[in-house]
Amino acid sequence: MKLKNDFFNRDALLVGKELIGQYLINDSNEGKVVGRIVETESYCGTDDLASHASKDKSKRSKPMFGPAGHFYIYLNYGIFYMTNIVCDRVDYPAAILLRAVEIIEGQGIAAKRLRQSKFVKENKFLATGPGKLSIAFDISKSENDLDITKSADFYFEKNPKSILKSDIIKATRVGVDYAKHCKEYPWRFYLCNNEYVSKQQKSIG
DNA sequence: ACATGGATTCGCT
């Protein structure tokens, strides 16, 4: 069952947590790539100094202020695209960064895409980090602001098998040392003992 | 116009 607007149109921390275990799907003409989400980070509000929206609405962060269920895609380090899914109500900036998935279908397609990026090493870890995830799912700036509740190419599907609450680890977000007190926020979620979670794992219980 | 720096990844120490 596809996840619809009502799933995403809620508090970003709740959505970030509940996205763990759900499926991200890219249905392309090359074939289908399916990933089980194992790591996310929430960014929300203008008070969150780690969020692009903290400097108020700019041309870049505009999708974060729009309706839930749209992609927010941007280029980082001049190299990697970051894939976010907008949540919560219109005019309240909130999004979930998809940091890692375990690819369970279409590994060959994902591997082929990754091979074309000279910054990614080829191995079985196809989407263990936000940059690699975007390449594996062929997500780039043309997908920015795409409504994934309407798109036939990109969508989320509910995993009928739910994840134990105790298997979801809370942690601090990665790469936001500049964000003053906000860098301590436990707004990162990942699946306990899963080898496809990206490497940095400072759990805070 | 120009300067700045980053929601990363990999490889080496």
Added chain:
DNA sequence: GCGAATCCATGTT
């Protein structure tokens, strides 16, 4: 734990 690769968006002249 640290540095390099790399380039766009943003903020500042």
